[in-house]
Amino acid sequence: MQASTMRGFWIEKQGTTAVEFAFVGPLFMLLMVGIVCFGGLFGIYFSVQELTSEAARAAVSGLTDAERQSIVQSFVVGNIGSYPLLDPKRVIAESRTTDSATRSYTVTVTYDASTSYVYSFAGLIPLPDPMIRRSAVVRQGGY
Template sequence: MAKDLQFWTPCRHRRAFLFDRRGTSAVEFAMLAPLFILLLLGMVAYGIYFGASHSVQQIAADAARTAISGLDQQERQQLVNSFVQKNAGDYPFVDIAGLTVSAQDSTADGSQFVVSVRYDARNLPIWDLLSGLPMPDVIIARSSTIRIGGL
């Protein structure tokens, strides 16, 4: 019985605790999990933002292609507005209520027509995903220029 008590002396108990490797995976996970989750949420947030940005650019490009069939600036503006009203809801991550579209002849070159699209991305779910994550601007602005009359 004296031998059994000798094993549980404070010195031996501390030494056994120091060299015990059980639970190291849990400690490593507790240290690395927050960083991993932060990276994962950052990738998801920026992926959604880049998806919305790409959709806004595609809306501008498709609207400019639609506008090329107009004879004057007013008709081209009507074609652009009609295209956006009918089709903008089909693009991912874009709510038509947040779109502002401008279509006009280029001031730099009269043979070009410019479609500018601004999207207020405040309704995207990424802004509430993680408050400490640095995010880009909530306004996505893209434009597309197309030459009027072919060559």
């Protein structure tokens, strides 16, 4: 009786899909969460870089460092709303003359992404530092 019961256990196929899903399902879900999180993170990185590059291009029109800093600040405040992944309260824009001889000018934007939905999964998947810092350098004429 014992042998026939064991033979029936190995022949019976009901429930195999549920057992297979129990093994594969959590890994699949973790993979999907990772894809969504890193996709969102890359979107934030690209948004910060684009905002920095555009602010640097706008700063070219300034004549002094103070005027360029003002242009960068007003550009970032005025245009950050067009980047849906960025929170305007978490951005810091800085600008300075990099080299007087080459008349190059650097704009740096720092963004704190720690409150983004991406970092709500920080305990589940490894994520990079939430402080994102991007710089863009432009030259002031004389090409």
